[in-house]
Amino acid sequence: MGLRLYQEPQLENPILVASWPGIGNIGIIAVDTLREVLEAEEFGGIEPWDFFYPKRVLIRKGILEYLEFPSSKFYFKRIEGKDILFFIGEEQPTEGGRMYAEGKKAYQMANLVLDVAEKFKCRRVYTSGAAVALTHHTTKPRVWAVPNSESLIPEIKGYGNTILMSDIEGRGGHGNITGLNGLLLGVSKKRGFEAICLMGEIPVYLQGLPLSYPKASKSVLEVLSRSLKIEINLDKLDELDRKAERRIEEFYQQIPLEIRGQLDRLRHVTYAQPDEPGPITEEEEKRIMEDVEKFFKKRGGGG
Amino acid sequence: MNKGYPIKIYNEQELRRSSLVLGWSEDIGNLGRKATGYLNRKLKGREFAEIEPEAFFPLGGVAIEGNLARFPESKFYACQEYELVVFQSDSPGAEWYKFLNSVLDVAEQHCRVKELYILGAMVSFSAHTAPRQLIAVVNSAEMKEVLGQYDLARDMDYQTQPGERPTLNSFLLWIAKERNIPGVSLWVPIPFYLAAMEDAQAQKKVLSFLNERLNLKIDFSDLDQEIREQNEQLAQLRSRFSQIDDYINRLESNLMLSEEENGELIKKIEDFLREED
Numbered sequence: 207m208g209l210r211l212y213q214e215p216q217l218e219n220p221i222l223v224a225s226w227p228g229i230g231n232i233g234i235i236a237v238d239t240l241r242e243v244l245e246a247e248e249f250g251g252i253e254p255w256d257f258f259y260p261k262r263v264l265i266r267k268g269i270l271e272y273l274e275f276p277s278s279k280f281y282f283k284r285i286e287g288k289d290i291l292f293f294i295g296e297e298q299p300t301e302g303g304r305m306y307a308e309g310k311k312a313y314q315m316a317n318l319v320l321d322v323a324e325k326f327k328c329r330r331v332y333t334s335g336a337a338v339a340l341t342h343h344t345t346k347p348r349v350w351a352v353p354n355s356e357s358l359i360p361e362i363k364g365y366g367n368t369i370l371m372s373d374i375e376g377r378g379g380h381g382n383i384t385g386l387n388g389l390l391l392g393v394s395k396k397r398g399f400e401a402i403c404l405m406g407e408i409p410v411y412l413q414g415l416p417l418s419y420p421k422a423s424k425s426v427l428e429v430l431s432r433s434l435k436i437e438i439n440l441d442k443l444d445e446l447d448r449k450a451e452r453r454i455e456e457f458y459q460q461i462p463l464e465i466r467g468q469l470d471r472l473r474h475v476t477y478a479q480p481d482e483p484g485p486i487t488e489e490e491e492k493r494i495m496e497d498v499e500k501f502f503k504k505r506g507g508g509g
Numbered sequence: 510m511n512k513g514y515p516i517k518i519y520n521e522q523e524l525r526r527s528s529l530v531l532g533w534s535e536d537i538g539n540l541g542r543k544a545t546g547y548l549n550r551k552l553k554g555r556e557f558a559e560i561e562p563e564a565f566f567p568l569g570g571v572a573i574e575g576n577l578a579r580f581p582e583s584k585f586y587a588c589q590e591y592e593l594v595v596f597q598s599d600s601p602g603a604e605w606y607k608f609l610n611s612v613l614d615v616a617e618q619h620c621r622v623k624e625l626y627i628l629g630a631m632v633s634f635s636a637h638t639a640p641r642q643l644i645a646v647v648n649s650a651e652m653k654e655v656l657g658q659y660d661l662a663r664d665m666d667y668q669t670q671p672g673e674r675p676t677l678n679s680f681l682l683w684i685a686k687e688r689n690i691p692g693v694s695l696w697v698p699i700p701f702y703l704a705a706m707e708d709a710q711a712q713k714k715v716l717s718f719l720n721e722r723l724n725l726k727i728d729f730s731d732l733d734q735e736i737r738e739q740n741e742q743l744a745q746l747r748s749r750f751s752q753i754d755d756y757i758n759r760l761e762s763n764l765m766l767s768e769e770e771n772g773e774l775i776k777k778i779e780d781f782l783r784e785e786d
Contacts, residue, residue, distance in 0.1 A: 255606040256604075256606055256607070259605055259674060259675075259680070260674065260675045260679070260680055260683070261669070261674060261675075262668065262669040262675065263667070263668065263669050263675035263676075263679045263683075264667075264668045264669075265646050265665055265666060265667040265668070265679075266666055267663075267664050267665075267666065268645060268646055268647060268653055268662075268663040268664045268665050269646070269647055269648070269649070269650060269653055270646055270647070270648050270679060270682050270683060270686065270694075272683075273675060273679060273680065273683040
């Protein structure tokens with residue numbers, strides 16, 4: 207089990223941006239788009255066999271030619287004073303058929319990623335994922351930001367379109383981030399790296415669908431590029447968003463009218479500060495959640 | 510390559526150049542368990558090692574099968590006289606790479622295994638009256654050539670379809686390739702309505718190949734008797750139920766049945782064979 211680095215790029219206190227697939231693939235699309243737009247170069251990876259079951263076999267004329275495993279790759283990009291390392295995992299290592307990584311394997315993988323961060327003297331780690339929220343797919347998703355250190359909060363407050371957990375009504379600053387996108391934040395803290403997880407909002411009724419939600423990836427990327435002080439072209443994400451939007455709208459029209467009526471009210475929701483009255487009442491919120499759950503149950507598991 | 514995995518060796522074996530035959534317990538048509546069990550019985554295989562289960566199987570309780578509690582087992586048997594090692598195991602639920610390497614660690618380091626034979630079955634939509642085929646997937650061109658003289662389908666093309674994952678057999682074959690152990694994964698298509706039961710004819714097909722290839726000198730008269738009995742039972746069922754006969758006739762003419770008809774055929778045959786047992 208280990209790291210394989212094909213080269214050792216000379217980097218100056220880079221930051222590390224890491225992501226794995228999750229709900230709506232929000233984080234991974236954001237990070238992979240950034241990697242692609244910046245034309246970052248691959249320089250290593252994590253050997254897959256101890257973490258993953260193979261994903262593809264090719265047999266030609268009766269001979270097993272190869273077995274392909276989910277990839278876990280490192281990339282780098284030199285930008286004057288803003289060098290970036292990327293880590294992109296094609297799958298989260300799971301044990302016992304769970305959806306998201308947890309336990310020994312997840313901890314091992316998080317540590318291997320941070321071994322690279324340490325080797326290159328990274329000054330900060332960013333991860334990214336999804337925040338399931340009572341929002342509507344026609345509104346611009348916000349980005350929930352969770353730092354692993356108090357000292358990062360003032361900086362986050364200046365990002366724009368970003369909220370802290372304490373800004374979300376009823377949460378009292380609490381919550382949790384499942385899977386490796388969250389775990390890396392905690393392991394970073396343990397190993398002394400400052401880290402921020404940026405989560406794009408996805409409407410509650412889309413969380414169980416096998417659809418990507420690039421609209422939220424775009425919000426994440428806007429925040430990330432502001433934080434990194436780099437400008438990037440987001441045309442590709444806009445195109446992805448247009449395609450996804452069509453499929454989401456098709457799905458939305460299949461939702462029974464009475465539930466859709468409730469969901470339509472979310473078009474106008476903006477999060478209130480904890481001391482302000484919310485735009486929909488707690489009771490209404492509960493009812494919407496129950497209706498959505500019932501609908502997905504009837505549909506057979508929401509996906 | 511032994512990384513200290515949980516292997517228990519009870520007796521060291523005096524093998525010089527052995528072959529490893531591997532079968533999984535929960536195979537289609539019970540092929541893996543039946544075929545490896547048959548080899549052990551006929552060749553007097555003696556258990557000499559096992560892989561401890563705790564790292565590889567969910568141990569939150571026990572499964573019950575045929576009124577009995579079952580516990581995952583992964584056991585090695587040696588048939589000294591024939592330079593043969595048989596591995597019979599439940600399929601692991603986690604740490605597959607470690608598990609499969611543990612199997613090959615025992616094979617290489619304790620048994621000097623030079624060749625690997627992996628047994629497997631797949632569901633077929635043919636009737637039980639059609640002859641069984643044996644499909645071979647190898648991990649080297651040399652192995653393919655070596656197997657050229659046997660009655661095997663050796664030219665299969667396949668790649669994993671979206672939403673599917675490779676089989677454990679392919680995973681093992683690939684690890685064997687990485688370790689320079691020539692190997693073959695053998696697949697017998699089993700009629701879908703026997704998939705949850707047993708198919709003596711399929712067992713005979715794979716065992717006959719091993720018999721010939723490894724010069725095991727097995728007398729198959731008992732298995733032939735089982736095949737006759739199963740065929741007679743199925744013939745009896747066909748004569749009793751015209752609908753079942755019609756379904757099987759259509760399969761014999763290479764016609765597909767509807768999903769509902771498939772289900773009816775499976776149920777009738779399984780109920781009947783269980784009653785007969």
